[in-house]
Amino acid sequence: MTDAPSPNFDARALPISMIVLHYTGMESGEAAIARLRDPEAKVSAHYVVEEDGTILKLVDEEKRAWHAGRSHWRGITDVNSASVGIELVNPGHEFGYRTFPDAQMGALIPLVAAIKARHGITRGNVVGHSDIAPARKQDPGELFHWHALARLRLALPRPTRNLVDPGWPDAGFMLALERFGYDVEDREAAVRAFQRRFRPEMIDGEVDGECRCLLLALLLPKPLGDE
Numbered sequence: 001m002t003d004a005p006s007p008n009f010d011a012r013a014l015p016i017s018m019i020v021l022h023y024t025g026m027e028s029g030e031a032a033i034a035r036l037r038d039p040e041a042k043v044s045a046h047y048v049v050e051e052d053g054t055i056l057k058l059v060d061e062e063k064r065a066w067h068a069g070r071s072h073w074r075g076i077t078d079v080n081s082a083s084v085g086i087e088l089v090n091p092g093h094e095f096g097y098r099t100f101p102d103a104q105m106g107a108l109i110p111l112v113a114a115i116k117a118r119h120g121i122t123r124g125n126v127v128g129h130s131d132i133a134p135a136r137k138q139d140p141g142e143l144f145h146w147h148a149l150a151r152l153r154l155a156l157p158r159p160t161r162n163l164v165d166p167g168w169p170d171a172g173f174m175l176a177l178e179r180f181g182y183d184v185e186d187r188e189a190a191v192r193a194f195q196r197r198f199r200p201e202m203i204d205g206e207v208d209g210e211c212r213c214l215l216l217a218l219l220l221p222k223p224l225g226d227e
């Protein structure tokens with residue numbers, strides 16, 4: 001791990017209870033890192049993981065980095081105060097979105113494991129930027145390897161239970177989605193964010209039987225709980 005301090009931080013107002021994963025969404029990693037360290041940009045993260053697996057530490061975990069912006073998760077609106085932010089170098093949807101290399105994921109996994117253990121973070125609070133800001137963000141996106149984290153109990157897995165469609169009306173689905181943690185003010189954006197995370201092969205913003213079954217499974221108690 002290499003220290004690359006950013007001046008863009010302040011004091012936390014909440015204990016750490018979340019990890020938020022991002023992609024940098026710029027044409028190069030160098031440009032993204034420079035921006036995260038630029039005092040004029042007023043953005044930062046605690047860590048950056050480059051595509052070759054190099055980890056840069058920009059902000060100490062006890063400080064509040066500026067990565068989440070206007071966001072919401074499980075009743076928390078000051079997500080910056082409650083989270084550790086990790087940026088993954090990737091050009092994102094605007095500049096040629098691509099899969100995340102094995103070296104990058106190989107570095108990310110122990111980093112997430114250490115942060116999660118250090119702060120007692122639950123699997124359900126290891127989230128993507130799109131989960132906490134569905135109307136504004138798409139990252140880390142549908143190509144991110146959530147399954148690689150999930151199989152090590154570092155994030156929630158995609159449910160595999162063979163459940164009967166609960167048949168919720170759309171309003172009922174949105175209530176359940178809000179209960180799970182999402183901001184549902186923009187209904188279609190919230191559904192897309194849920195799909196991007198748990199059904200990335202079809203992101204259409206439409207509530208269907210598969211979405212209802214997936215969400216029901218996520219809301220059921222153990223063994224799929226988010227401890």
